[in-house]
Amino acid sequence: MPLLTVSDLKVRYGPVEAVRGVSLNVEEGELVALLGANGAGKSSTLNAIVSLVPAAEGSISFRGNDVTKLPTEMLVRRGITLCPEGRRVFSGLTVAENLRLGSYGRADTSTLSDSYDQVFQLFPILKEREHQFAGTLSGGQQQMLAIARALMIDPKLLLLDEPSLGLAPQIVESIFELIAKLRAQGITILLVEQNVAMSLDIIDRGYLVAGGAIVASGTAEELKSSNIVEEAYLGAH
Numbered sequence: 001m002p003l004l005t006v007s008d009l010k011v012r013y014g015p016v017e018a019v020r021g022v023s024l025n026v027e028e029g030e031l032v033a034l035l036g037a038n039g040a041g042k043s044s045t046l047n048a049i050v051s052l053v054p055a056a057e058g059s060i061s062f063r064g065n066d067v068t069k070l071p072t073e074m075l076v077r078r079g080i081t082l083c084p085e086g087r088r089v090f091s092g093l094t095v096a097e098n099l100r101l102g103s104y105g106r107a108d109t110s111t112l113s114d115s116y117d118q119v120f121q122l123f124p125i126l127k128e129r130e131h132q133f134a135g136t137l138s139g140g141q142q143q144m145l146a147i148a149r150a151l152m153i154d155p156k157l158l159l160l161d162e163p164s165l166g167l168a169p170q171i172v173e174s175i176f177e178l179i180a181k182l183r184a185q186g187i188t189i190l191l192v193e194q195n196v197a198m199s200l201d202i203i204d205r206g207y208l209v210a211g212g213a214i215v216a217s218g219t220a221e222e223l224k225s226s227n228i229v230e231e232a233y234l235g236a237h
């Protein structure tokens with residue numbers, strides 16, 4: 001049984017149908033990506049999975065249980081967490097305070113210190129800057145903090161929305177390396193990215209989204225060897 005199953009999901013904003021029947025699944029331990037151009041409906045899909053926007057139709061199940069109508073905080077308790085697009089760290093709070101906030105809603109608090117150890121080991125720079133305001137960090141460091149904050153929930157499923165957006169190429173590379181590392185540590189990840197080429201180097205499987213629907217899917221190798229990605233992606237521009 002997949003960890004996450006999304007079936008025929010539709011999301012509407014008034015008359016706009018942003019997601020038009022998306023079905024996908026993520027197995028435990030996998031790194032899966034939703035790839036596609038700006039406005040394809042990727043963020044809306046992630047936001048619907050965590051109930052930040054309602055699913056107009058379709059269903060979402062986690063570990064075999066229907067969670068479509070569960071509120072976001074209940075999903076957090078079950079271990080599903082979203083690291084949203086645009087970082088959104090609390091710039092007037094310190095790094096440590098941001099991390100502490102990230103742990104609210106965590107189901108098992110007895111292992112909280114393990115998560116601090118994990119994030120400081122993954123991001124030594126955050127340990128160095130522990131008492132600095134998050135707003136003083138560089139863009140890349142803020143992205144690391146946003147991911148670290150999401151890890152404080154000890155997620156069973158981590159949703160990452162465009163972690164590379166707006167970062168310098170060198171920083172983008174280190175963010176992708178980090179995502180690969182998280183996967184190697186056994187964290188199940190559903191990643192949303194416009195950066196198709198770099199995503200294909202680290203993911204297990206991908207779904208290509210265009211116009212609110214999935215137009216292709218397969219393993220990274222299958223997607224790399226077909227020209228469907230190129231066609232769909234270029235066609236969407």
Ligand code: ATP
Nearest residue numbers: 013016018036037038039040041042043044045085
């Ligand atoms: P991006 O990379 O920009 O986040 P995306 O693939 O994630 O792109 P969505 O953000 O899900 O795409 O947007 C899908 C469609 O829904 C777009 O046409 C967008 O303009 C529209 N949309 C998104 N959010 C809203 C909203 N709150 N109200 C109205 N329309 C919206």
